[in-house]
Amino acid sequence: MDVSADPAVGGPGGDGPEERSRDTPRRLSRDQIFILISAASMNLGSMMAYSILGPFFPKEAEDKGASNTMIGMIFGCYALFEFLASLVFGKYLVHIGAKFMFIAGMFISGGVTIIFGVMDQLPDGPIFIAMCFLVRVIDAIGFGAATTASSSILTKAFPNNVATVLGSLEVFTGLGLVVGPPLGGLLYQSFGYEVPFISLGCIVLLIVLLNICFLPSYESDPSELSFWKLATLPKVGLIAFVLISVSSCFGFLDPILSLFVLSKFNLPAGYVGLVFLGLALSYTISSPLFGLLSDKMPHLRKWLLVFGNLITAACFMLLGPAPILHIKSQLWLLVLILVVNGVSAGMCIIPTFPEVLSCAYENGFEEGLSTLGLVSGLTSAMWSVGAFLGPMLGGFLYEKLGFEWAAAIQGLWPLISGLAMGLFYLLEDSRRRSKPQSTVGTEEEQAALLVEET
Secondary structure: OOOOOOOOOOOOOOOOHHHHHHHOOOOOOHHHHHHHHHHHHHHHHHHHHHHOOOOOHHHHHHHOOOOHHHHHHHHHHHHHHHHHHHHHHHHOHHHHOHHHHHHHHHHHHHHHHHHHOOHHHOOOOHHHHHHHHHHHHHHHHHHHHHHHHHHHHHHHHOOOOHHHHHHHHHHHHHHHHHHHHHHHHHHHHHHOOHHHHHHHHHHHHHHHHHHHHHOOOOOOOOOOOOHHHHHOOHHHHHHHHHHHHHHHHHHHHHHHHHHHHHHHHOOOHHHHHHHHHHHHHHHHHHHHHHHHHHHHOHHHHHHHHHHHHHHHHHHHHHHOOOHHHOOOOOHHHHHHHHHHHHHHHHHHHOOHHHHHHHHHHHOOOOOOHHHHHHHHHHHHHHHHHHHHHHHHHHHHHHHHHOHHHHHHHHOHHHHHHHHHHHHHHHHHHHHHHHHHHHHHHHHHHHHHHHHHHO
16 A cells, blocks of 8 residues: 555655644544554564563573573573664665565564473573574564564654654553563463463464454655664764663663562562563553653653653662662562653653654655664664663673672663763754854844944
8 A cells, every 4th residue: 555645644755744734634544543453462462472581581591501691691682683683674674565574573473482482391501592592583583573664654654643652552562561571470380481482472473463454555665865874863873872771771670680589589480570560560651641742842852861861870770779879678669669760761762763753854864664664773773782782781790790780880871871862952952042143143243334334
C-alpha cells in the first residue's frame, strides 16, 4: 500500500507540519489501528521473552560453569549484534520492506526463544556457553529487524504524534518487562527451566500470525542519505550518548541484580522477579505522560533528557547504596530506588526519537520512510551499544568490586551524559538569544548613520 501521498501519513513532498496537522483526521483509520495492535503485540511479546532471563538464568548459567563475567558477556552479546543489525536494517529498510522485516524478525525471535528452552540439556562448560552465545546472537538479529521496522512504520503512520504514540506503546514494553520476570520466575519454580521459554516462544509465534494478517505494507523510494551524516550532527551525537548511558544502566541490572538480591536478601527465585517489578511498572506508567509532554510541549524535551539522566545517576548511587554514603542496604530502599529509576528512564528515553527526527529534518533530511529508517536504526543501534556495555561492565565490576561499587560506577554514565546535554542546550539557547540582539543593534547603528548623513 503506497501511503506517500496520504495527508494523514505525511509523506515526502507533502505540506508542512501545520498543514499536515490540520489535515490529519481525528479518528484513527483502520490501518492505523492495525499498526498499533501489531506494534503493541510486538513490544509485549518481545519484552516478555527478553526479560524472562533475569530472575533465574544467571543462577542456571553459574551452575553450568559460567563465571559472572561470562554471564555478563552472554547478556551483552545480544545488544552488540542488535546494534549491528539495526544499522544494516535501518539503511536497507526500504529495499527489504518494512512489513517483511517486521514479521521475519518476530519469527526468528520466537523460534530461538523456544530453542533457548532446551539449553539446559547441553553439557556443562564450553558447549553450553557457546550455544548460549549463538542463540542470543540470532535472537538479537531478529529483534533488531523487528524494532527498526516497527519504529519506522509507527512514525510514518503518526507523523504529528510521534512521541505520544511511542510513549503510549511503551506501556506494552513496560508490561512485558513487568510480566516477564515474575512469570518466568514462577514458571521456573513450578515447572522447571524449559516451560518459561517454550511457552513465551509460542506466544511470539502466534503474534507473528496476527501481524501477517493485519499489518499493512508501506512503500517508499530509496534515499542516498547516510547514517554517518545523521550521527555526526552535534545534537544527534549527544542524544546518542544519552541513549547509550541509559540503556547501559538497564543492561547493567539484567545479569547481576538477581544475583545481588538472592545473596543479600535470600529471596526465592519466584520472588526475585517481583523486585524487577518496581522498575518496569513505574516506567510503564510514566512513559505515556512523557510522550504526551514531548508532543504538546516540545521545548520541554531537552529538560526531560537532562534531568532524567541526573536522576538516574543519583538512583544508581543509592542502589547499593554506594559505600561512601554509609547507608544500610535494605530491600524496601532497593525497590523504591528502582521505582524512581523507572520514572527517570521514561524521562530520558521517550524524547530521544522525536528530538533526533526533528534535528534530521532541520538539517535537510527529506521526509519519508528512508529517513525514518535511518533515525529508527540509529536510535536502536545506540540503545544496543549501551545494552552491550552495561552487562559486560556490570558483570566485571560485580565480580571485582561487588554490587555496591559497581552500581555507583555505572551511575557515572548518565551523570556525564546529563551534564553534557545540559551544557549543549544552554549554549544553544544563548546563541539563539544573541542572534536577534545583534540584528537589532545593527539596525539601530544603520539608522543612526542615516540620520547623521541626512
